[in-house]
Amino acid sequence: MNDLAIETHGLVKVFGSNRAVDGVDLAIPRGGVHGFLGPNGAGKTTTIRVLATLARPDGGTARVLGRDVVTEANEVRQRVSLTGQFASVDEDLTGRENLRLIGRLFGHRGAAARRRADELLDAFGLGDAGDRQVKKYSGGMRRRIDIAASIVVTPELLFLDEPTTGLDPRSRNEVWDIVRAMVSSGTTVLLTTQYLDEADQLADRISVIDRGKVIAEGTSTELKASVGSGSLHVRVMDRVDREAARAILERELAVDVREEADPNALSANVDEQGRVTRALSALDDARIPLAQFSLGQPTLDEVFLSLTGHPAEETTETEVDAA
Amino acid sequence: MTLDSTRTEGAGAAPDGSAKILQALASSERPTPPGPLSTSLTFGWRALLKIKHVPEQLFDVTVFPVMFTLLFTFLFGGALAGSTEDYIQFLLPGIMVQGVIMITMYTGTTLRTDLEKGVFDRFRSLPIWRPSALVGMLLGDAVRFTISLTVTALLGLVLGWRPGGGFGGFLVGAALILLFSFSLGWVWTFLSLLLRTSGSVMGVSMLVITPLTFGSNIFVDPSTMPGWLQAFVEVNPVSHLVTSVRAVMGGIDPGASLPLTIVWSAALIAVFGTLTMWRYRDAR
Ligand SMILES: Nc1ncnc2c1ncn2[C@@H]1O[C@H](COP(=O)(O)OP(=O)(O)OP(=O)(O)O)[C@@H](O)[C@H]1O
């Protein structure tokens, strides 16, 4: 039973009358990345703060790496690290000083702390910026120094709270690479994000959180499957071909093909990918030139919207519980 | 396009940074956890680094004491003691106390700012003796207080202050002031954990500091005050501090004021240190 990295039962955290975390049950195994996905104010940060012993729960229990977050808080602190949503390094100090500070607090002597700081600065591509104050760093550099500070002593479990919010695509990729490297070295990562593709890219399993509750849980594929099958989008080059294309697609796919508002476009929900290939060659045989032909899984956006009951009209009252 | 293809692509395209990160993660040993004193001193080092990077924070510790000393010496000197020369013998130890106590207030606002920025989230998630971040911060402040004391003393000497206790007496007096301000610091740390903005921390601090310093024997002998005020001055811990500092710097016996100062300091730490750590559990 202690192979769980995180185990909570009915976890509650209340701020005044606001139930920020409202009965969260989690069972997250060790290893890999677990994603917390949810909109602003869903309770992601609050949950993480309770798990990292920064806030005390008002109800329920939480065990992190087999230790209770309230009664064995110090045990938990020895094994976990937190990179908060907002810079959790000292902006007035330089990157190197921050890392040396953390190193010394963990018990590295002066020279060892310095060596570790240099090693991390180098690994995170901050060698040249090491002697600059963190407040003069770019957003991406800040994130990196923040993560570096979290692994001065390698944690068994790392909490990353929205590590890529506000980063440009390149910095975002850098952070993703760092996360992947950590996972391959055996660290368990709990990552919160508002970005669906981030959860998709990194997380093995995802908990979708809304209004303090876990509303769905599973792999990204399972979550997507909960919304329905894959969706096909076709745009013909010339709008006069649309009717013909539609007939061909309906024949080959054996499903309803919808005409979109765009006079060139058609769309369909398909279950069998094999048929799609056939449909494509049938269109080609009929000499109907296409501007676009794409088959995709439903996006996590669609999943999220359908789970939270906002716009998306997919008729799923899904409680994907793949546990 | 699918999840799996992006995964492999990501791992394959990993830059050499990832290899170094892997190495950094692998090479980490677990040093033996340091004790409370060591972590507190490390946080004191952090405070010194902050002074190094933001030397502006030394502005108040130098300008405040100069301003106070000049202002009060020349404002009250003639009226209260006949001459500034005489008055400064009485005033200077008190003005040292006043100057330092005024500056202790920044402890609270600094902590509030730190809490808002999130650095303390990291400190609080470390497996260290919990109060050490705050103790270290107060130790770092002691450096600023020492500068303030030195500036006041030097200016006093220029203006004609001639303490009977000599340099030794000055050192003992300064140590007493530092002890008391370290203890008072816990009041401000508690306030900044209790109140939500640094503005309100500042406001409430002023509300506490003004009666503590002006309702004391810093500026005038309480025998000229009305009874109710005398009663307040008598129980005010700042008065005990000022009396004992005046005595040891003047080279005379501080009497009961010295143990009273120490007892007050211990009590402040016991009460407000405990309250602070209670709020610190859930700090935000
Ligand atoms: N210290 C606090 N005091 C009062 N209310 C709080 C506090 N922290 C969070 N809340 C409230 O709790 C709820 C959950 O907030 P939380 O920060 O956990 O959300 P989140 O999912 O992390 O959102 P975001 O994506 O914006 O970071 C929100 O309604 C927020 O206003």
Ligand SMILES: [Mg+2]
């Ligand atoms: Mg958040």
